[in-house]
Amino acid sequence: MLPELKPIPIKDRISLLFLEKCQIDVVDGAFVAIDVTGIRTHIPVGSIAAILLEPGTRISHAAVALAAKVGTLLVWVGEAGVRLYASGQPGGARSDKLLYQAKLALDDIARLKVVRKMYELRFDEAPPAKRSIKQLQGFEGTRVKEMYKLMAKRYGVVWKGRQYDPKDWAAGDLANQCISAANACLYGITEAAILAAGYAPAIGFLHSGKPLAFVYDIADIFKFDTVTPIAFKIAARRPPEPEREVRYACREIFRTKKVLERIIPLIEEILAAGELELPKPFEEAVAVAIPNPENLGDVGHRS
Numbered sequence: 001m002l003p004e005l006k007p008i009p010i011k012d013r014i015s016l017l018f019l020e021k022c023q024i025d026v027v028d029g030a031f032v033a034i035d036v037t038g039i040r041t042h043i044p045v046g047s048i049a050a051i052l053l054e055p056g057t058r059i060s061h062a063a064v065a066l067a068a069k070v071g072t073l074l075v076w077v078g079e080a081g082v083r084l085y086a087s088g089q090p091g092g093a094r095s096d097k098l099l100y101q102a103k104l105a106l107d108d109i110a111r112l113k114v115v116r117k118m119y120e121l122r123f124d125e126a127p128p129a130k131r132s133i134k135q136l137q138g139f140e141g142t143r144v145k146e147m148y149k150l151m152a153k154r155y156g157v158v159w160k161g162r163q164y165d166p167k168d169w170a171a172g173d174l175a176n177q178c179i180s181a182a183n184a185c186l187y188g189i190t191e192a193a194i195l196a197a198g199y200a201p202a203i204g205f206l207h208s209g210k211p212l213a214f215v216y217d218i219a220d221i222f223k224f225d226t227v228t229p230i231a232f233k234i235a236a237r238r239p240p241e242p243e244r245e246v247r248y249a250c251r252e253i254f255r256t257k258k259v260l261e262r263i264i265p266l267i268e269e270i271l272a273a274g275e276l277e278l279p280k281p282f283e284e285a286v287a288v289a290i291p292n293p294e295n296l297g298d299v300g301h302r303s
Contacts, residue, residue: 007046007070007071010049013260015050015254016048016050016250016254017050019033019053020054020055021056022036022057022058025062026062026063031043031044031045031063045072049188049192051067053077054077054078055078064088071196075087075188077184096278096279098199100279103276104274105204105205107274110275111133111274114273116136118205118221127139137206148162148228164179175231175235178231179231182228185254186219186226187215189263190263194215201213202214225257226254230250230253234246
């Protein structure tokens with residue numbers, strides 16, 4: 001008899017996998033990518049946080065269902081991952097977490113407390129007192145522009161500002177292309193962790209009105225300590241395939257910095273700053289896709 005199926009904690013998973021120009025299916029019970037020559041490549045779907053599907057991929061219903069069951073996020077993206085067309089939902093979303101997040105976002109005082117906590121974590125200092133969210137956004141934007149300039153100077157990269165067109169990947173300069181590719185990697189694992197923990201990517205605090213507002217909120221806290229230096233470093237070398245090198249470097253920094261392990265606890269710390277009580281789960285709540293009676297200490301299990 002086979003052992004009981006259990007999901008791998010989000011913190012222990014491989015961060016990202018990009019797939020392009022292949023057919024993705026479940027063959028003989030295995031999640032596989034089949035190229036144009038018919039060669040099958042087995043993919044350990046349950047040990048990956050997010051799979052980004054680039055142009056040229058096709059995926060079967062069975063493969064999507066299996067990815068949802070094991071809690072792996074599927075994201076349909078454009079070339080180099082700089083446009084997001086759609087994303088899946090790992091099985092077992094929790095309504096109590098969604099209500100908690102929405103309650104914080106709709107309470108003006110609680111939302112400001114959450115934004116102030118984000119500012120503190122991002123810049124390692126308390127934000128200015130008695131400032132509105134709009135004012136804090138202005139402070140953040142100014143500091144981010146200066147951080148880009150300093151980083152460009154450190155790595156010897158010509159910097160004309162953060163300029164890019166999501167509809168035209170080649171229109172941006174090399175530095176902006178590298179930054180966009182690096183950000184796409186970070187947004188992918190951040191969204192995977194947010195969904196795994198039962199929260200909504202669209203309900204943001206500092207950012208709002210965007211499908212990935214909360215993803216941007218959380219990813220920005222990690223950005224300048226992880227992927228942005230990588231982007232400038234690779235742009236300075238001007239390699240023939242910069243976007244490919246950025247991906248590999250991002251996956252390595254996610255592993256060494258233990259980013260996946262840190263995201264969910266960070267989300268809970270940030271939301272706790274709102275000082276509102278977490279709602280109790282409803283008795284009639286739908287069970288998780290894979291029952292997991294043991295508490296392994298990671299809210300990403302949605303147990």
